[in-house]
Amino acid sequence: MATITLRVPDELDMELERQSAAQGISKSDLAREALRRHLLVTDFRALRAELMARAQALGVHTDGDAFLVLKDR
Numbered sequence: 001m002a003t004i005t006l007r008v009p010d011e012l013d014m015e016l017e018r019q020s021a022a023q024g025i026s027k028s029d030l031a032r033e034a035l036r037r038h039l040l041v042t043d044f045r046a047l048r049a050e051l052m053a054r055a056q057a058l059g060v061h062t063d064g065d066a067f068l069v070l071k072d073r
């Protein structure tokens with residue numbers, strides 16, 4: 001496992017300490033999970049933007065439109 005050094009403001013460190021104690025996990029575990037979630041959300045948003053552009057080109061503009069296209073597949 002790689003090691004990184006991360007500098008954070010004191011307020012963020014105190015909140016990280018509070019949350020890690022409340023959840024009973026290490027600050028490293030909590031920071032790892034937060035970073036993992038952030039990266040997944042970033043990837044999801046990029047994929048969603050790409051797929052929305054494709055869908056709109058096909059005339060799919062709403063959830064209802066998507067349902068109508070996909071319901072018989």
